[in-house]
Structure formats: structure tokens, C-alpha cells
Amino acid sequence: MSAHRILLGEDALPRKWYNVLADMKTKPEPYLHPGTKKPVGPDDLSAIFPMELIGQEVSTDRWIDIPQEVLDVLSLWRPTPLHRALKLEQALGTPAHIYYKNESVSPPGSHKPNTAVPQAYYNKKAGIKRLATETGAGQWGSALSFACKYFDLECMVYMVKVSYQQKPYRRSMMHTWGGTVIPSPSDKTNAGRAILAQFPDSPGSLGIAISEAVEDAATRKDTNYALGSVLNHVILHQSVIGLETQKQLKIAGDEPDILIGCTGGGSNFGGFVAPFIPDKLENEKMRIIAVEPSSCPTLTRGAFAYDFGDTAKMTPLMKMYTLGHDFVPPGIHAGGLRYHGMAPIVSAMKGDGTIEAVALDQLECFEAAVLFARTEGIIPAPETSHAICSAIKEARKCKETGEKKTIVFNLSGHGHFDMGAYDAYFANKLVNFPYPQEAIEKSMASLPQV
Numbered sequence: 001m002s003a004h005r006i007l008l009g010e011d012a013l014p015r016k017w018y019n020v021l022a023d024m025k026t027k028p029e030p031y032l033h034p035g036t037k038k039p040v041g042p043d044d045l046s047a048i049f050p051m052e053l054i055g056q057e058v059s060t061d062r063w064i065d066i067p068q069e070v071l072d073v074l075s076l077w078r079p080t081p082l083h084r085a086l087k088l089e090q091a092l093g094t095p096a097h098i099y100y101k102n103e104s105v106s107p108p109g110s111h112k113p114n115t116a117v118p119q120a121y122y123n124k125k126a127g128i129k130r131l132a133t134e135t136g137a138g139q140w141g142s143a144l145s146f147a148c149k150y151f152d153l154e155c156m157v158y159m160v161k162v163s164y165q166q167k168p169y170r171r172s173m174m175h176t177w178g179g180t181v182i183p184s185p186s187d188k189t190n191a192g193r194a195i196l197a198q199f200p201d202s203p204g205s206l207g208i209a210i211s212e213a214v215e216d217a218a219t220r221k222d223t224n225y226a227l228g229s230v231l232n233h234v235i236l237h238q239s240v241i242g243l244e245t246q247k248q249l250k251i252a253g254d255e256p257d258i259l260i261g262c263t264g265g266g267s268n269f270g271g272f273v274a275p276f277i278p279d280k281l282e283n284e285k286m287r288i289i290a291v292e293p294s295s296c297p298t299l300t301r302g303a304f305a306y307d308f309g310d311t312a313k314m315t316p317l318m319k320m321y322t323l324g325h326d327f328v329p330p331g332i333h334a335g336g337l338r339y340h341g342m343a344p345i346v347s348a349m350k351g352d353g354t355i356e357a358v359a360l361d362q363l364e365c366f367e368a369a370v371l372f373a374r375t376e377g378i379i380p381a382p383e384t385s386h387a388i389c390s391a392i393k394e395a396r397k398c399k400e401t402g403e404k405k406t407i408v409f410n411l412s413g414h415g416h417f418d419m420g421a422y423d424a425y426f427a428n429k430l431v432n433f434p435y436p437q438e439a440i441e442k443s444m445a446s447l448p449q450v
């Protein structure tokens, strides 16, 4: 009988992060200053980030040591299991082997603490007392609240208003770990007040919440900003996912033909696939698929251009796939996938063809999530359901062709705090919402001229 789970002992926890910037075919373009449009230097970023993270952001070293203090916290739940989805395979009647890396076993329930913990550690080491951040679905805010506890930092979370209303228990979770949470747009910042003056009923967006958190950090000496996705150092920290997966696939005696992850800002996907990129560059046939919602189709329908990371144009300009920094996405239930931009690393890999991207509708994703819950038992986060749906589609293709491919996807989080979304799905209240072309074109008109 094949094993359901491939487990590693604590001693197999990676001791170094893998930096994909060392091996990418095309490197991302430098960040530009939002005012001067010249490349940013370390000093430009030091108002909101500690120097060690700025160093990691620009490093091209292939391997970077993980500090012992970080390993001590990561080992509370890592290494995470790799599962062979035998019951899903059976239900599909596919000859494919399907595996998933289970990042839902972390205390906050997703991959997010893999970077929250090192970010809290480096900020503490730099003498910072308080971190400000945004959260969409609530997973990142929970992860940072959790991580701040271990390093005795205050945590201030600006939570996208629609999620704040949809997910009261994510708020409770952040409170339990000692975080402070307020709905965004808020009246606490200039950025929030400006949006409220224009759109009093704004549901909020990640772009707006980022503006509020960056402003909070930039205007207080004791406070830095922490971002849960998009940036190079976040993908670096998330590489533990892919590094462990490689070891586990070796134990299982399988090599991946297809790797799949969902993409919001690109961090779980980026960290999961990064260590496989050298293999992919040698093996044309291997496929790496980023899956996004059709209601926020950044990689499949956005422009590859310099844009701001936030609505108030406070962040550096990044060359990335973008739907425009003033994009306010429809309130689909995959809150963590509603970001207008995409990590420059993931964007560069899509730009040069290293990876491919697909956009899926929310109803087919929920259908896949329910099949997964009824076979493998785990109720996935709505974000994660996008990866599951794509894996199921690929496994069904294998059934048609008779090919015995190995499909591996990242199970980025569980959906225990997303049951309102499942209720809405079962009550037939959810609809698909492919983002209208006119809205994309309107947002594109406000891209900065570089």
C-alpha cells in the first residue's frame, strides 16, 4: 500500500533558505523610487524595513542561513507533511499521482508564518517595537500577530473591510495572539481618510490597506512595516516549502511533471516552486502553473509594467504583472487572491515563459474544494481551492490520455474561518465574475509613465 503522508523529522528542517534570484533565466528589474523614478537604494527602504531584510531583498546569494531563533519557532509545526492524494486519485479514476504539500498545519493555518517569523525576528533584532501590516483574508494578519508574540513586538493590522465583516473569528485569532485589528479604510491614516471622503462605503482593498500600514510605519520611529507577499525576501523565506517537498518526493520515489500553486501576491507559489526552477530550466517538459481567480486576472490579463504596490502610490514602483494600483476587486471569497499586482520574481518567470498561468472561476474552485474535502478530508481555504481545481483538471486530462503524470500542488491553507463562503456556495449565492475588459482598460490608463 502506498503511504498517505510522507513525513520528515525536525532534523530535516532546512537550515538555509534558497534564493531563486541566483538561478532565474531573467532577473526582475530594479525597484524605482515613487517620486524620482530612479532605482531605490537601501536608505530609501530603511524607513520601513530593517537592514537585514533589505539585504535579503537584493541578495543574489543562492543560499542564506536561517537563524537558530527562527528555526526554534518554525519547528513548532515544520517540516510539514507531503500527502499523496490517494482518495482523490481514486475518486477521479486518474492514473496520475497527485501530491500536496500541507501548509495548513501551521498554528495560523497557512504558509504565511514561514515569513512572519523571520520578519518579526529581524525587526526585533534591529530594535523595532511595533509592526504595522495589512491583511486581506486574515491569514497574514494572524500569522504576523502569532510571530510578533514570540519576539515581544506589538502588531497593528489594517484588515480589508469586507474581510473584517466576513471573518469575525480571524479577528478573534489575531486578538488572542495579542494583535490589534481595525477595518481598512480607517480614519487612522491620511490614506484611509482620503478614500473614506471619496467612497464612504468602500469595501477596502489590499492596495488601500497597504497604503495605511506603510503610512503608519513611515510616520512612527518605533514602527516598521511587514509585507506578507510580493517581495523577494518573502519568497526567499517561503522556499522552505519547496525544499522540504523536494526531499519528500525523493522519499516517495517520484519526480514532478507538473507543479501547481495559487497566486495572490505570489508568495506560496514562489516559495513552493523556487527550488525546482533549476530543474525546470533543464527540463522543458516540466510544467509550473500559477492559478489565479478570473475576477482578479493579474497574470493572465494584466500588463507587465512598472506600477505602485499600493493605492496611495507610496511604495516603490515594481516591474510586475498588474491590473493597475487603483483596481478595487469584486468581493469574491478568495480574499487573499484579490491583489492588483504580482511578485516581481513570479512576474519575471511568467514573462520569460518559465511558468504558465491560468485563471479559474470561483464556482468551479468551490466545486473542487468540496470534492477535496469529501475525499482527502481537509477543508481548504478558498484561495487554495484554485490550486486544487487546476490539479484536478490536469489529473482528468491524464485520465483521458492514460498518462501517469506526477502532479504536485501546494495546499496553502485550511478554510476553517471561511465557512461563511462555503455556506454561500451551498446556498447557491455565489456567482462567477470574470473581470470586465473595460474595467481593466480603465485601470491601465492610470499606470505611471516610466
Ligand SMILES: Cc1ncc(COP(=O)(O)O)c(C=O)c1O
Residues within 6 Å of the ligand: 110, 111, 136, 137, 138, 139, 140, 228, 229, 230, 262, 263, 264, 265, 266, 267, 268, 269, 335, 336, 337, 381, 383, 384, 412, 413, 414
Ligand atoms: C491560504 C492562502 N493561500 C494563498 C494566499 C495568496 O497569497 P500568496 O500568493 O502570497 O501566497 C493567501 C493570502 O492571503 C492565503 O491566505
